[in-house]
Amino acid sequence: MTKMKRRTFVGLAAATTTTLSMPSIAFGALPRVVVIGGGAGGATAAKYIAKDSKGAIDVTLVEASKRYYTCFFSNLYLGDFRAYGSIGHNYYGLAVNHGVNMVHEWALSVNNAAKKVNLGSGESISYDKLVISPGIDLKFESVNGYSAEAQSKMPHAWKSGTQVQLLKNQVKGMKKGGTFVMVPPPNPYRCPPGPYERVSMIAHQFKKSNPTAKIVILDPKNKFSKQGLFMEGWQKHYPGMIEWISAETHGGIKKINAATMEFETDLDTFKADAASVVPAQRAGRIAMNAGVNNGDWCPIVPASMQAQADENIYVLGDASIAKSMPKSGFSANSQAKVAANHIRGSLTGSKVFTPRFANTCWSLVATNDGIKVGANYKATDEKIDKTSGFISKTGEDSNLRKATYEESIGWYSGITSDMFS
Amino acid sequence: MKYHFILLSIVVCFFLINKSYADQKQLVGADADYGEHLFGECVTCHNSTGLGQGIPKITGMKTSQFITKILAYKTKEKENAVMQMVAERLGEEEINSLALYLSKLK
Structure with missing residues (x-):
């Protein structure tokens, strides 16, 4: 580098530093x-x-x-x-x-x-x-009766990890002919088709080892992602096993009880043998x-x-x-x-x-x-x-x-x- | 015999260089930086390593082969909803930039 070039370089560097400030x-x-x-x-x-x-x-x-x-x-x-x-x-x-x-x-x-x-x-x-x-963080309080303490009884399993392992264990261990209750979250939430794919995978497990089991979906929504495709698939692969109940049909989930595994709605009180509750979410x-x-x-x-x-x-x-x-x-x-x-x-x-x-x-x-x-x-x-x-x-x-x-x-x-x- | 081999080699080299030049010449508006940026969209699905199970690998694909396939998805002659959607918004500049970038990948 010549003397002249070095001076120019130093001058430019100083100018750049000043500009960025x-x-x-x-x-x-x-x-x-x-x-x-x-x-x-x-x-x-x-x-x-x-x-x-x-x-x-x-x-x-x-x-x-x-x-x-x-x-x-x-x-x-x-x-x-x-x-x-x-x-x-x-x-x-x-x-x-x-x-x-x-x-x-x-x-x-x-x-x-x-x-x-x-x-x-x-x-x-x-x-x-x-x-x-x-x-996401979970708004546990969005479902009356659900809490961080209740998540081991009714796993949300919505952030992967041990919650998913726990849920799988509970699905596989559910009593023969029992009822699984799925509560999807309200919009907006992570992975819109996720709750319904989850139901499909649980039904797939039941079909293999617990074919008289039932799945009830108590949805806080009146429609869901890929609905026609899932409904068609459930009818084809798991006929009679899955019942989806919309918000306008059950009238809203009033309260859940993790100790008794009960879900109280306007329509009825549903008793579960295993369950997954995915509450509302936030950033x-x-x-x-x-x-x-x-x-x-x-x-x-x-x-x-x-x-x-x-x-x-x-x-x-x-x-x-x-x-x-x-x-x-x-x-x-x-x-x-x-x-x-x-x-x-x-x-x-x-x-x-x-x-x-x-x-x-x-x-x-x-x-x-x-x-x-x-x-x-x-x-x-x-x-x-x-x-x-x-x-x-x-x-x-x-x-x-x-x-x-x-x-x-x-x-x-x-x-x-x-x-x- | 030796001279024939050298002559043949020269002719083959000339042909290959000329073909490569012709390939590059077709890439109107191509920008390798833009191609690299666009390629980020491809690798969400097309694994650049591994076996390419379920979704084929595109690294190592010849320029002409890449352009032919993309255009076939764009005109919906080739089936696949995801690729038709990807190709739909690729214009000539995007396709050529991707082709140029792909041709530079080892």
């Missing part, structure tokens, strides 16, 4: 992104920011668990279509392949003004951009702490996934109001790529492309009977708007249903590789 981006330091939550949104965002920036951004992922069990495909574990170990994943790939700094702790609070995340250990991490992808607590929520969920800027309340925070997945996208792992993965591209652009000046969103949800009704629904979306000023979509049709050929199921296995392999490898 961000305390954490001192000369020579890398811009820092902190991601809270290592699921479909957070793991994907951390990976893509680290991978695409090629070392130009320091990425830290804060996730309490060292092994992450996906919610998606946990129903297939209930139906014996997957081993539990096959839905568990670690963060080795993110740390080793992409240089993501893994911090296995709880994020306790966010100091928006100081741009810091406070951890359970008492340490704090500074950020230039923060991604919050905490998934994970850290989103509330960061003040990026409006009520239960977090409004975002559709084109970037930035929180409307704080331009330095991005909210992904279930916690966000990403209407018209459903709350799904696929949606979170899609949103994460949009956010990653936007964050990289704002921190390094790289190209920011027009956001593209997509989602597909596969569900399994019975052996080799897969169904799916999907859509493309684009960002408008007001929302993430659906532009086109499809849904499986009733009466489809069994070969197509088998191919759809096999496709879902391919998707699971693809998305988990995309998130964790």
Whole structure:
């Protein structure tokens, strides 16, 4: 470097530092992104920011668990279509392949003004951009009589993990000819077809080992995702076993009693031998702490996934109001790529492309009977708007249903590789 | 005999280079960065490693083969609801950018 060139370089560097004027981006330091939550949104965002920036951004992922069990495909574990170990994943790939700094702790609070995340250990991490992808918290009190204490008697099993293992154990141990009661959540909630796929997988278990068992669904809604497809499948594979009772028919669940396993409604009091209760939901607590929520969920800027309340925070997945996208792992993965591209652009000046969103949800009704629904979306000023979509049709050929199921296995392999490898 | 082999090699190399050039020339508006960004949409389902069970692998696919398949989904000649939906919103620039990026992947 000549004397003249060195002087020019120093001058430019000084100008750049002044322009950025961000305390954490001192000369020579890398811009820092902190991601809270290592699921479909957070793991994907951390990976893509680290991978695409090629070392130009320091990425830290804060996730309490060292092994992450996906919610998606946990129903297939209930139906014996997957081993539990096959839905568990670690963060080795993110740390080793992409240089993501893994911090296995709880994020306790966010100091928006100081741009810091406070951890359970008492340490704090500074950020230039923060991604919050905490998934859901459960509103136990939304079902009268349900509580954190009652969850072992009537597992919600809506956040994967040991709750799903417990539920499967209770399903398999239910008395012969007994009644299983399923209480799905009210809208909006994580994985719209999930409760009905769960019922399908439990019915599949009963068909094998407890064929006179009954399943009663006490729904707080009057319609549900893929309803025609599920109803057709239940009639075909499990005739007479499943009864779906809509809110307008049972008049609302007045009270449940976990000790006696009773569900009181206007229509009747239902006695269960085993049950799953999935209460209403809201964004994970850290989103509330960061003040990026409006009520239960977090409004975002559709084109970037930035929180409307704080331009330095991005909210992904279930916690966000990403209407018209459903709350799904696929949606979170899609949103994460949009956010990653936007964050990289704002921190390094790289190209920011027009956001593209997509989602597909596969569900399994019975052996080799897969169904799916999907859509493309684009960002408008007001929302993430659906532009086109499809849904499986009733009466489809069994070969197509088998191919759809096999496709879902391919998707699971693809998305988990995309998130964790 | 030796000269014939060298001559044949030169002709084959010229043909291959020319064909590769022709392939690249067809990729109007292609941008490898854009292709890499768009590829993020593909790998939600198409695993870049493993056996490709249920969903075929697309890494290693020839440029011409990729374009032919995408266009067949776009015109709905080829069946698959997800791929028809994906292809539907891919314009020439997107398809060519993806093809260019795929051609650079090992």
